[in-house]
Amino acid sequence: MNINFYGGADEVGRSCIEISNGREKLIMDCGVKIGNDEEYPLMKRVPKNIIITHTHLDHAGYLPHIFRRKINRKIFLTQPTRDLMQLMIADYMRVSRNKFDNSKVLNNILSCCRVMNYNELSGTKIKFSLHNSGHILGSASVLVHSNRGNLLYTSDLNTRNSRIVNSAEQGLKAKTLIIESTYGGKDDILPPMKDACNEIVMIINNALKKNGRVLIPSFAVGRAQELILLLDSYMKNGIVEPAPIYIDGMIKKALKIFRHNVIYAKEELQRSILVSDVDPFKSKYVFIPKRRDRKDAIQEGSIIITTSGMLKGGPVKTYLKALANDKKNVLLFVGYQAAGTPGRKVLDGAKIVKLNGSEIKINMSIKNVSLSAHADHNGLMQYINKIKGLEQVFIVHGEEKKRKELAESIEKCDVILPKNGEKYRV
Numbered sequence: 001m002n003i004n005f006y007g008g009a010d011e012v013g014r015s016c017i018e019i020s021n022g023r024e025k026l027i028m029d030c031g032v033k034i035g036n037d038e039e040y041p042l043m044k045r046v047p048k049n050i051i052i053t054h055t056h057l058d059h060a061g062y063l064p065h066i067f068r069r070k071i072n073r074k075i076f077l078t079q080p081t082r083d084l085m086q087l088m089i090a091d092y093m094r095v096s097r098n099k100f101d102n103s104k105v106l107n108n109i110l111s112c113c114r115v116m117n118y119n120e121l122s123g124t125k126i127k128f129s130l131h132n133s134g135h136i137l138g139s140a141s142v143l144v145h146s147n148r149g150n151l152l153y154t155s156d157l158n159t160r161n162s163r164i165v166n167s168a169e170q171g172l173k174a175k176t177l178i179i180e181s182t183y184g185g186k187d188d189i190l191p192p193m194k195d196a197c198n199e200i201v202m203i204i205n206n207a208l209k210k211n212g213r214v215l216i217p218s219f220a221v222g223r224a225q226e227l228i229l230l231l232d233s234y235m236k237n238g239i240v241e242p243a244p245i246y247i248d249g250m251i252k253k254a255l256k257i258f259r260h261n262v263i264y265a266k267e268e269l270q271r272s273i274l275v276s277d278v279d280p281f282k283s284k285y286v287f288i289p290k291r292r293d294r295k296d297a298i299q300e301g302s303i304i305i306t307t308s309g310m311l312k313g314g315p316v317k318t319y320l321k322a323l324a325n326d327k328k329n330v331l332l333f334v335g336y337q338a339a340g341t342p343g344r345k346v347l348d349g350a351k352i353v354k355l356n357g358s359e360i361k362i363n364m365s366i367k368n369v370s371l372s373a374h375a376d377h378n379g380l381m382q383y384i385n386k387i388k389g390l391e392q393v394f395i396v397h398g399e400e401k402k403r404k405e406l407a408e409s410i411e412k413c414d415v416i417l418p419k420n421g422e423k424y425r426v
């Protein structure tokens with residue numbers, strides 16, 4: 001088997017890996033890298049088969065570029081990924097500097113989608129199956145089956161249960177592993193979920209007590225839904241002072257898709273939605289402001305969860321502009337902030353950020369609690385150690401330091417840190 005790393009090898013963004021066996025080729029993911037300039041996979045020709053592991057733009061954002069015109073390709077993915085992807089891609093095209101014929105592109109993409117269940121074997125020449133990766137609803141790792149030894153691509157991986165999805169399937173059999181390393185650094189030991197939640201409670205209660213507002217930038221899909229579930233149950237139980245939770249951006253539409261695909265969620269969540277009358281996705285504390293009503297969302301004593309997660313665009317900019325100057329307010333990061341994004345700059349201590357050309361002075365308090373949807377150093381090591389028959393590991397999807405530190409911890413097999421544009425034979 002040949003592996004071509006077209007993107008996302010030595011960086012977080014534009015994930016795209018090609019596998020070929022002489023008879024057939026396929027790519028696993030085709031994302032974009034959103035930084036100061038958008039970057040794309042280094043792929044010249046798009047193979048017939050495309051696997052999309054999950055809907056985040058660093059894994060699926062390049063699709064509209066491929067499907068500008070109707071082309072004969074197959075896109076393999078799970079049902080929730082297919083549904084959520086429509087939302088993410090429509091939004092991507094809307095804000096993109098590139099001009100797309102939006103509905104035509106979406107139709108082109110959807111007509112090529114082939115939905116697969118977890119553990120189902122593909123009908124392609126290169127046989128593969130998708131396995132729960134625990135990252136977001138419907139996210140998948142790819143197991144490529146081969147007589148000469150399987151290849152496993154983790155994509156984004158979470159080895160802990162979240163409120164919505166079960167942790168990644170572990171113990172798969174593979175000779176070659178391609179693993180992500182977003183939190184692979186030796187200091188990346190994330191606090192137990194319970195501690196992280198307690199910290200969030202403390203931060204929110206403190207801010208609300210002072211009539212401050214808590215602004216939480218979030219991806220539309222994943223953490224936002226986790227947070228809504230978390231805050232709804234804490235408010236019901238009196239752990240967090242009841243307060244209006246305003247959600248803005250695509251988070252609301254994504255919530256609907258989560259409800260439709262609840263059979264991919266954890267059993268207790270399925271049961272509560274399908275069997276009982278309790279629907280945590282329809283919280284009485286949640287409000288959805290219209291664009292003109294955003295000023296209401298910024299009334300004192302409120303919580304705002306909005307896109308984008310790294311302050312790169314979306315309604316979060318409007319809220320930040322309005323809230324940044326007041327010391328009582330809190331900007332609470334709960335997810336990964338990629339290098340070069342405004343979110344990362346603020347987190348690293350920048351007191352002034354530039355958004356859409358205007359400068360915003362940051363006086364509000366900055367907090368960071370990881371509710372990460374990625375495995376940490378120990379989680380990744382545990383995952384690696386459980387794989388049966390492992391001989392070599394490629395570490396991708398991480399900053400250089402993190403990839404190196406994860407590599408140093410792996411003793412039982414060969415470790416390779418590939419770069420974009422490199423080709424390997426396994």
Ligand SMILES: [Zn+2]
Nearest residue numbers: 054056135156
């Ligand atoms: Zn992801």
Ligand SMILES: [Zn+2]
Nearest residue numbers: 056058059156
């Ligand atoms: Zn990713």
